[in-house]
Amino acid sequence: MTDILALRNQHVLERYASSNLLVAFDYDGKRPDLYRRRITVDDVRWATALLTGLNDRQWRDAFRAGGYPADLSDRFIQKIKTNILQGQRVAADQRAMLRGKR
Numbered sequence: 001m002t003d004i005l006a007l008r009n010q011h012v013l014e015r016y017a018s019s020n021l022l023v024a025f026d027y028d029g030k031r032p033d034l035y036r037r038r039i040t041v042d043d044v045r046w047a048t049a050l051l052t053g054l055n056d057r058q059w060r061d062a063f064r065a066g067g068y069p070a071d072l073s074d075r076f077i078q079k080i081k082t083n084i085l086q087g088q089r090v091a092a093d094q095r096a097m098l099r100g101k102r
Contacts, residue, residue, distance in 0.1 A: 023090060045091035048084050 021041045054062075059080075063073035 041091055044087045048087040048091065051080070051084050052088075 022037055023039045023041060023044055025035055025039075027035070056077075059077045060070075060073060063076060064070075068076070
């Protein structure tokens with residue numbers, strides 16, 4: 001099972017490279033080829049927009065359907081919401097950076 005304490009303390013979105021606007025992840029999970037040097041700031045903006053559309057009941061329903069106990073679900077949901085906020089900050093930083101170049 002995933003070590004939720006390690007997951008909670010890990011900063012998933014670390015930075016983005018302004019030259020090509022790719023997001024760098026501070027994450028050493030499986031299949032890094034699926035996310036390293038492939039996900040753009042626009043991808044993060046799109047995904048966070050979709051995820052912020054989910055309400056608390058939908059999050060709990062999804063984890064309950066996956067067989068997670070309520071206490072563990074709550075911890076995962078909190079971490080996911082933190083990552084969503086972090087992704088929104090990356091997208092906002094990119095917009096501010098682009099406005100500064102004009």
